[in-house]
Amino acid sequence: MSKFRKKAKVKQEIPTSSMPDVVFMLLFFFMVTTQMRETSINVKQQIPEATMLKKLARKSLVAYMYIGEPKKTDEWGKEPKIQVNDVFIDAKDIIQWVNSEKAKLQEYERDQMTVSLKVDSDAKRGIIADVETELRKANARLVLYSTRQKLTE
């Protein structure tokens, strides 16, 4: 019994003097990597999973479009809607939107513009097909269906 008591008297301390340094290092890491979202997304975004993901080479050539059920269903209804920038648009306005996005790019890059479709899992194919038809008309034919990486095996 006495043996144990002896051991318990040894005081152990973790050095805490370097803790602020460690915390600051983490802080700087997150400060540098963080990106403020410039648009607030007003539609549900439960992105589906897939395995064969491709990465977009150049971010400046990407235009984002969000499709899903509106978050404020009492205001906008339950039908999936199309959001670009900060507003909901109808399918017929897509051509105009594509042209304004293309105008932001250099002339030689315009045919390389990719439209990233961030579509909710529960959205139906119908609305997406309408969007695709309009994109074809607007000659923005490179499309990326945004997905998450499926964890396999």
Added chain:
Amino acid sequence: MPRPTPDIPNASMADIAFLLLVFFLVTTTIANDRGLSIQLPPPPEALPPDMDVKIQERNLFKIQVNSFDNVLVEGNPFFGTPNELTEQIKTFVLNYGADPNSSDSPEKAIVSYKTDRGTSHKKFIEILDAVQAAYYQIYADNAGVTVKKWLELSSDLNDPENRKLYDLGRKKRPDGTVEIPMALSIAEPTKVGGN
């Protein structure tokens, strides 16, 4: 006489730093720009009106999905996993005329994918992923790299080394045509279920 140096209390520095750290941890969104890429066909108006291509039945691999997310593959109900579908497409594409009911050559093989307006996006992505997986696996095998490496190199074709492997994987001929093009036709959805 030495003047007393003013001391800034630094006991709370760690707390302040923690507060900032938590703020940035919460606001950070790791940018996610990955997904399945496809190229849409030109608009219907841009196609010549008299274009009527005859495709032999054997060269067509039909996938249909209805508004209840049920799948038909080549006219038969399909209940398997996406991996099984991928294997079926691979044998279809790489048939080279061996089986009279399957494709003549990879160049002529076409995967036709038709959905309904009521099909969920989730199911659409699942099947599209399986189809693309079949082609990417074939390409990666030809180029002698892993599928993951293939996906990486095909998104950066400005690098001549990547371009070489890319052409090798798709078996590009000297005249510029490709022996194994990814011929995926996504048809206009039917209007049974949904607006």
